[in-house]
Amino acid sequence: MILIATSSAESLARWTLGVTGLGAVLAVGQLDALQQGMIRIAPAVLLLDMDLPGVSCATVASLRKRNSATKIVSLSRTVSDEVELTLFRSGVRGCCRRDIDPPLLARVVVAIQQGELWIRRSLTPRLLDELGEKLRHENRIVAASSLGRLAELTLREREIAALIGNGDSNKQIARQLAITERTVKAHLTGIFRKLGIADRLGLALRVTATVEAERQHMQ
Amino acid sequence: MILIATSSAESLARWTLGVTGLGAVLAVGQLDALQQGMIRIAPAVLLLDMDLPGVSCATVASLRKRNSATKIVSLSRTVSDEVELTLFRSGVRGCCRRDIDPPLLARVVVAIQQGELWIRRSLTPRLLDELGEKLRHENRIVAASSLGRLAELTLREREIAALIGNGDSNKQIARQLAITERTVKAHLTGIFRKLGIADRLGLALRVTATVEAERQHMQ
DNA sequence: CATCACCTAGTACCGAAGTACAGGTGTACC
DNA sequence: GGTACACCTGTACTTCGGTACTAGGTGATG
Numbered sequence: 001m002i003l004i005a006t007s008s009a010e011s012l013a014r015w016t017l018g019v020t021g022l023g024a025v026l027a028v029g030q031l032d033a034l035q036q037g038m039i040r041i042a043p044a045v046l047l048l049d050m051d052l053p054g055v056s057c058a059t060v061a062s063l064r065k066r067n068s069a070t071k072i073v074s075l076s077r078t079v080s081d082e083v084e085l086t087l088f089r090s091g092v093r094g095c096c097r098r099d100i101d102p103p104l105l106a107r108v109v110v111a112i113q114q115g116e117l118w119i120r121r122s123l124t125p126r127l128l129d130e131l132g133e134k135l136r137h138e139n140r141i142v143a144a145s146s147l148g149r150l151a152e153l154t155l156r157e158r159e160i161a162a163l164i165g166n167g168d169s170n171k172q173i174a175r176q177l178a179i180t181e182r183t184v185k186a187h188l189t190g191i192f193r194k195l196g197i198a199d200r201l202g203l204a205l206r207v208t209a210t211v212e213a214e215r216q217h218m219q
Numbered sequence: 220m221i222l223i224a225t226s227s228a229e230s231l232a233r234w235t236l237g238v239t240g241l242g243a244v245l246a247v248g249q250l251d252a253l254q255q256g257m258i259r260i261a262p263a264v265l266l267l268d269m270d271l272p273g274v275s276c277a278t279v280a281s282l283r284k285r286n287s288a289t290k291i292v293s294l295s296r297t298v299s300d301e302v303e304l305t306l307f308r309s310g311v312r313g314c315c316r317r318d319i320d321p322p323l324l325a326r327v328v329v330a331i332q333q334g335e336l337w338i339r340r341s342l343t344p345r346l347l348d349e350l351g352e353k354l355r356h357e358n359r360i361v362a363a364s365s366l367g368r369l370a371e372l373t374l375r376e377r378e379i380a381a382l383i384g385n386g387d388s389n390k391q392i393a394r395q396l397a398i399t400e401r402t403v404k405a406h407l408t409g410i411f412r413k414l415g416i417a418d419r420l421g422l423a424l425r426v427t428a429t430v431e432a433e434r435q436h437m438q
Numbered sequence: 439c440a441t442c443a444c445c446t447a448g449t450a451c452c453g454a455a456g457t458a459c460a461g462g463t464g465t466a467c468c
Numbered sequence: 469g470g471t472a473c474a475c476c477t478g479t480a481c482t483t484c485g486g487t488a489c490t491a492g493g494t495g496a497t498g
Contacts, residue, residue: 001385026374044381158244164420166220167424180478181454182478183475183476183477185457186477187476201383201386201388205384205386208424373445398447401448401449402445405447407486409444442496442498443494443495443496444493444496445493446491446494447491448491449490451487451488453484453486454486455485457480457481457482458479458480461477462475463477464474465474466473467471
């Protein structure tokens with residue numbers, strides 16, 4: 001879910017063009033609607049027009065309090081290095097010009113979603129000590145804990161988790177493993193309890209995320 | 220799901236060590252059990268001991284007929300370039316020595332799962348024309364069609380698809396979007412119909428796969 | 439004005455998913 | 469022998485997910 005916050009029709013059109021195909025997009029044109037949206041829809045990414053009335057560096061920090069999971073990209077006129085650094089310190093994950101090419105914006109959003117920072121090369125060294133190491137550390141912990149949890153499962157449970165990650169139903173799993181559907185349910189209940197997951201949907205996402213984390217880690 | 224086929228206890232222990240943490244693992248020690256397993260459990264990856272009684276290059280082709288989705292890694296003693304090439308032509312996706320280091324085997328399996336080939340540099344040019352281009356082309360088509368399908372959705376449908384990809388229940392989605400659960404169901408039915416998907420689990424996997432495909436494509 | 443796509447939502451129904459409770463086997467370990 | 473654990477299964481139950489059928493409101497488009 002991507003949220004676009006701008007009062008400029010021209011920017012809205014340009015940015016929408018860029019992120020089409022990356023998931024659902026919603027747009028707001030005023031600060032109060034933005035603040036509500038941060039809570040209500042909890043977007044994965046926020047494209048924030050810094051010229052939106054009422055928006056400043058402090059607004060970014062305030063928005064992050066409302067929903068720390070949302071990754072904020074600031075879009076503005078050309079700004080000085082100092083202003084851009086301040087923005088990053090406030091919590092934005094990327095900084096772009098508002099007249100950015102749509103395909104480039106798409107790349108920015110994808111990168112941001114992956115936990116990267118979108119920042120000018122010249123600013124990288126200055127920001128790295130403050131933020132970069134911290135972010136990388138966080139990512140590593142998430143990946144490791146996720147893997148560790150899956151390793152807690154028994155052989156049979158891992159088998160079933162893998163099939164859930166394949167999108168199979170209980171009936172299909174039962175047929176493939178030559179056991180009853182009831183037993184599949186029993187194993188699933190155990191998996192949910194061990195991993196602290198609510199249902200098969202969460203498990204499927206955990207499994208795919210874990211495979212992806214492994215892949216990232218290997219490269 | 221990873222299937223290991225070997226009659227050597229030493230190889231079994233070594234390989235199992237390597238792939239632990241990459242998902243469910245099952246082992247068979249004979250050719251007939253292997254042939255059944257290829258159909259019954261449809262493993263994502265098969266680690267095939269070329270010294271398993273009855274196994275030859277022809278066996279690989281036969282196994283691929285049983286389940287073309289399974290990616291086969293051959294493990295053998297050191298073989299000549301010619302034999303290795305023949306194996307790749309028969310359909311294996313990777314070739315390793317049976318005494319491979321477990322961590323390296325893990326990298327191999329992960330790479331293979333991602334659709335790559337694990338092949339000695341020296342053989343790459345010779346195989347590239349025959350297989351590489353073909354594989355890369357297939358991947359591109361899959362990714363593109365998947366993306367195209369998601370783009371067919373309406374704004375509201377994409378919103379809901381994104382939330383499903385987030386693991387949310389109908390009730391949670393309804394609350395976030397301030398609509399009734401009934402309406403969420405209505406949108407979901409439309410999404411399933413448009414994308415030819417059976418249920419929310421399939422949709423979640425499609426959504427995450429699409430995001431991942433985008434990411435790959437951008438890099 | 440008619441039409442269509444989209445968003446919304448009601449009732450009714452059915453099957454899938456998941457839990458509670460109970461019980462069975464086999465294996466490994468002290 | 470006792471204990472622990474993995475694995476398998478049954479009955480009974482509740483909740484959730486998904487479809488069928490229906491239908492009102494809106495905005496764009498011809």
